[in-house]
Amino acid sequence: MLTVLGASPDEDRVYGQLVSAVSATAAEIAATTGLTPPAADDALAALVGRGLASRTMDAPARFVAASPGVVEAMIADRLRELRAAQDTLDRLAAQHRANALAMEASGVFEIVRGQEALRQTAMNLFGTARTEVLNLVKPPIIAVRTEERVQAGPSVRGRTIFETEALESPGSLRAVREGLRPGDQVRVHTKLPVKMVVIDRSVAMLPMAQHDTTPVAVLIREGAVLDALLALFDFVWAAAVPLHVDNEHTAQPRDPFLSxxxxxxxxxxxxxxxxxxxxxxxxxxxxxxxxxxxxxxxxxxxxxxxxxxxxxxxxxxx
Missing domain, CATH: 1.10.10 (Arc Repressor Mutant, subunit A)
Structure with missing residues (x-):
């Protein structure tokens, strides 16, 4: 019992014997517990030091165990200490997890602040595209505007979904038509959940604080978050309406019903x-x-x- 309070097994055995005997000399304790006299003396001295036993003035001296209520109070104190230690450990564990997550995420997330930084980052992303560019376009347009016709290489496939409101401004449809290349596909959705551009399914840029005085975006690289964003794009793409803006690269409709x-x-x-x-x-x-x-x-x-x-x-x- 006393070992949970830091006492030795010998001290625990001696205390139990003292409680049973009411009082005893060191020699009696050694005889009844089977301890050697030096070990019994050490255990008794330790119990006295802990306040769990007291020495009488008799000759030879007798030892009396402290009330079990004293032990109960000591256990209660230790429980409070353990609860405080657990609280501290919980805080340290939370901090450790947060630090570990931050270290892990440092290679996945990157914050971009300021309109010019967003613009330059977006243009760099388009320039690095090799296979595919996915784009969700909704107002307000902060980084690269449609009429600027910033494009990836000619072999890069493009799929773009415009929010309806983004096509209502004068000149926007003409800009889409002039920028349309062979293999590009354009669709329209009445309400897009986010603005986003994804390059080669390996990095995405999402504007975040778009209404603040300092626009902020986050770059997200390969991982679970990017996979979720790609699934979101595919879901919205399936629900969007194809937008036909014919130019010299567009195949003419086969159905004679429509010019x-x-x-x-x-x-x-x-x-x-x-x-x-x-x-x-x-x-x-x-x-x-x-x-x-x-x-x-x-x-x-x-x-x-x-x-x-x-x-x-x-x-x-x-």
């Missing part, structure tokens, strides 16, 4: 752009856009735009 102009109008409608935004992109009036949409509905033998979208999906017009 290139009709297909572009239809894809802008399906992308969620307003008639006003479509009119600005096409350099016509809203009335002209509405007239052309009505002509498409008549040719598809439908009465609403929703039905037109259904027919376009059913027949694969876009």
């Amino acid at each position: 290139a102009d009709d297909r572009q109008l239809l894809t802008l409608l399906l992308a969620g752009l307003t008639d006003e935004a479509i009119a600005v992109h096409r350099g016509t009036s809203m009335r002209t856009v509405q007239r052309k949409v009505q002509a498409l509905m008549n040719r598809a033998h439908v009465r609403t735009r929703m039905q037109l979208a259904w027919e376009a999906s059913r027949h694969g017009w876009v």
Whole structure:
């Protein structure tokens, strides 16, 4: 029992004997416990020093055990010390885990601060691309704007998803059309979860504090977080609407039902752009856009735009 308080086994044995005998001399303790006289003397001296036994004034001196309540109090004190030590250990363990995680993550995450730093980092990433660039574009555009036409090499495949709002500004659709290369694919989603560019599925850049006075982005390299972001891109890509902005690199539609102009109008409608935004992109009036949409509905033998979208999906017009 006393060993948990730091006492030796001999001290524990002597204390138990003292409690049973009420009082005893050193010689009696040695005889009943089987200890040698020197060992019994040492154990008794240690118990007296710990306050667990006392010496009488008799001759020869007799020893009396302290009340078990004293031992209970000592155990309670030790429990408080152990709880305090556990609390300290928990804090140290948490700090150790945090430090270990920081050291592990130091090669995975990198913070980029400031608009010019973001711009330069984005341009460097595009320049290092070798196989594929994945891009989620939503306003506000902070680093590289669409009209700047910053591109990877000609052999790099590009897949870009624009948030609808990002295509409503004048000139944005023209910039997309002029920058479209063979093999590039563009889609539109009404609401993107994040802005992101991923290069060769090995590094991603995500703007973080985009509304602060000092924009901040994080570079994420290969690991579980990047894998999750790639899965997110694929999920959003599957739900997005293909955007057809024909140029000299674009294959012409096989279906004779739609001309290139009709297909572009239809894809802008399906992308969620307003008639006003479509009119600005096409350099016509809203009335002209509405007239052309009505002509498409008549040719598809439908009465609403929703039905037109259904027919376009059913027949694969876009």
